[in-house]
Amino acid sequence: MAHPSHDELTGHALGALDPPAEEAVSAHVSDCERCSTELRERINPAVGVLAESVPQHEPPPELRDRLLEIVRREAGERGAEPAAPRRRRRLRIGPVVLRPAAAGLAVVAIAAAAIGGYLANDGDDDGGGATTVPVTEASAGIGGSLVVAEDSALLRVHGMPPLPERAIYQLWVAKGSTVRPSSTFVPDASGRGTAVVPESLPSGSQVLVTRESGPGHTAPTSEPLLGARVD
Amino acid sequence: VTKAELQRLADEDLMPLVAGKDADAFEIFYDRHGGAAYSLAYRIVGDRQAAEDVTQEALLSIWRSGARYDRARGSVRAWTLGIVRNRAIDLLRRDSGRAPNLAFDPEEALERRPAEGLTDVEALRRETAREVRGALSGLPEDQSKVIQLAYFGGFTHSEIARMLNEPLGTIKGRMRLGMEKIRAALAEGM
Numbered sequence: 001m002a003h004p005s006h007d008e009l010t011g012h013a014l015g016a017l018d019p020p021a022e023e024a025v026s027a028h029v030s031d032c033e034r035c036s037t038e039l040r041e042r043i044n045p046a047v048g049v050l051a052e053s054v055p056q057h058e059p060p061p062e063l064r065d066r067l068l069e070i071v072r073r074e075a076g077e078r079g080a081e082p083a084a085p086r087r088r089r090r091l092r093i094g095p096v097v098l099r100p101a102a103a104g105l106a107v108v109a110i111a112a113a114a115i116g117g118y119l120a121n122d123g124d125d126d127g128g129g130a131t132t133v134p135v136t137e138a139s140a141g142i143g144g145s146l147v148v149a150e151d152s153a154l155l156r157v158h159g160m161p162p163l164p165e166r167a168i169y170q171l172w173v174a175k176g177s178t179v180r181p182s183s184t185f186v187p188d189a190s191g192r193g194t195a196v197v198p199e200s201l202p203s204g205s206q207v208l209v210t211r212e213s214g215p216g217h218t219a220p221t222s223e224p225l226l227g228a229r230v231d
Numbered sequence: 232v233t234k235a236e237l238q239r240l241a242d243e244d245l246m247p248l249v250a251g252k253d254a255d256a257f258e259i260f261y262d263r264h265g266g267a268a269y270s271l272a273y274r275i276v277g278d279r280q281a282a283e284d285v286t287q288e289a290l291l292s293i294w295r296s297g298a299r300y301d302r303a304r305g306s307v308r309a310w311t312l313g314i315v316r317n318r319a320i321d322l323l324r325r326d327s328g329r330a331p332n333l334a335f336d337p338e339e340a341l342e343r344r345p346a347e348g349l350t351d352v353e354a355l356r357r358e359t360a361r362e363v364r365g366a367l368s369g370l371p372e373d374q375s376k377v378i379q380l381a382y383f384g385g386f387t388h389s390e391i392a393r394m395l396n397e398p399l400g401t402i403k404g405r406m407r408l409g410m411e412k413i414r415a416a417l418a419e420g421m
Contacts (some may be wrong), residue, residue: 006407007400007403007404007406007407008403010403010406010407010410011381011388011403011406013410014378014381014406014410015316015317015320015381015382015385016381016382016383016386016387016391016406017387017388018387018388040413043410043414043415044305045305045309046410046411046413046414046417047304047306047309047382047410048308048312049412049417050308050367050378050382050383050411051267051271051309051312051313051315051316051382052267052308052312053364053367054270054271054273054274055270055274056266056267057266057269057270057272057273059265059266059269059270059283059286060269060283061280063265063269063283063286063287064261064262064265066287067261067265067287067290067291068254068257068258068261070291071254071257071258071291072268073296074252074294074295074379075252075253075256076252148253151247151250151251152247152248152251156236157421164316168395174296177272183241183243183244184241185239185240187240187242188239193239194236194237194239194240194335195240196240196244196247196248196300198243198244198246198247198307219386
C-alpha cells in the first residue's frame with residue numbers, strides 16, 4: 001500500500017483504526033522505515049504521555065504480594081525442571097591491545113572499522129565449556145567477568161575509575177565488521193558495575209567498554225578500557 | 232546477580248533478565264512500573280478490582296511469555312503501558328455494558344499516592360503527568376474527546392463517528408490535530 005496518511009498513522013498509534021485498516025497499516029509499518037520512524041519518533045511519544053497522564057493510584061499491596069508469589073513459584077518450578085541439554089560454548093579471551101591514537105585523528109575514526117583492532121586474540125583457550133570468563137583490561141586495577149548465556153550476557157566489573165558528571169561507561173558489541181552500541185552503566189562508589197548485553201553473542205563477537213560523555217553515541221569516542229571476545 | 236546490582240540496571244537491561252525468568256528482576260520491574268500500570272488500568276476500567284485483574288494479567292503475560300522487549304520501539308515503560316492498555320480495552324470490549332470512563336476532571340490531578348518516599352524519577356514522572364493533564368485540558372473539547380474515546384475507551388474511528396454523529400474524516404482530523412498539539416507541548420517541555 002501507499003504510505004498511510006498522518007490521520008491513519010495517528011489512528012494506528014491510538015488503536016483507533018477499524019480492523020481492515022489496522023491490518024493494512026500494521027503490515028506497512030513493519031516494512032517501512034519512513035513510517036516506523038515517524039511513529040517511533042513523533043507519534044508514539046505523544047501517545048506514551050497519555051498513558052502517563054492519568055492520576056496515579058497506589059496499587060493494593062496484595063497485588064504485589066500475589067504477583068510475586070506466582071512469579072517466584074513459577075521461577076522455582078522452572079529451576080526444578082531437569083536441565084535441558086545446554087549448548088556448550090567455548091570462550092576465549094585475548095588481551096586488549098591498545099593502539100596509540102594517531103595525532104589529530106578525529107574521534108569518529110575510532111569507530112567500527114578500527115575498533116576490531118583493539119582486541120587481538122592470543123590463541124589461549126580456557127579448555128572449553130566455560131560460560132564465565134574474565135575480561136581483559138587495558139588499565140591496571142580493572143577486572144571482571146562476562147557471563148554468556150544463550151540470548152544475553154552479563155558483564156560485571158570492578159575497579160572502574162569514577163566518571164565525571166553525566167558521563168557513562170558504554171558497552172559496544174562488535175560482530176564481524178560492525179560495531180554497535182549496547183547497554184550503559186555507571187559504577188558505584190567502589191568502582192563496581194553491572195551491565196547486560198541483551199542479545200546473543202555468537203562466536204567471534206566482542207564486547208568492549210569505553211568511557212563516553214553520555215549516552216547516544218553511535219561510535220566509540222575513546223579507547224576501550226576493557227573487552228572480551230567470545231570464541 | 233544481587234538485588235542491589237539489579238536495581239542499578241536500566242530498564243532496558245533489566246528486561247532480558249525478566250525474560251530469562253529472574254524473579255528478582257521481575258520484582259524490580261514491578262516496583263518501577265506496577266503503580267503506573269495499575270493507575271492506567273484503573274483509568275480505563277474504572278473499577279479497582281478490575282484494574283487489579285488487568286494489571287495482574289498484563290504483567291504476568293510479560294513474565295510468562297518471555298515477551299521480547301525491543302528497545303528500538305520505545306521505552307520499557309511505554310511498552311509495558313501499551314500492553315496494559317490493550318488488556319484493559321479487551322476487558323471493556325468483553326463487557327460491552329461497561330461505559331468508558333471519559334471524565335476528565337482537573338481535580339483528578341490531585342495525586343492519590345503519598346509523596347513521601349518517591350524516587351526522583353517517580354517524582355519527575357508525576358510532575359510530567361500533571362503537565363500532560365494540563366496540556367490535555369487545554370485542548371479543544373472536540374479534540375480531547377475523540378482522543379479519550381480512542382485511547383481510554385477503545386473505540387475506533389468509525390465507532391466514534393457514529394457515536395458523535397460526525398463525518399469519519401472529521402473524527403480522524405480532530406484526533407490527529409489533538410495529538411499534534413500534545414506533541415508540540417511535549418517538544419516545548421510542556
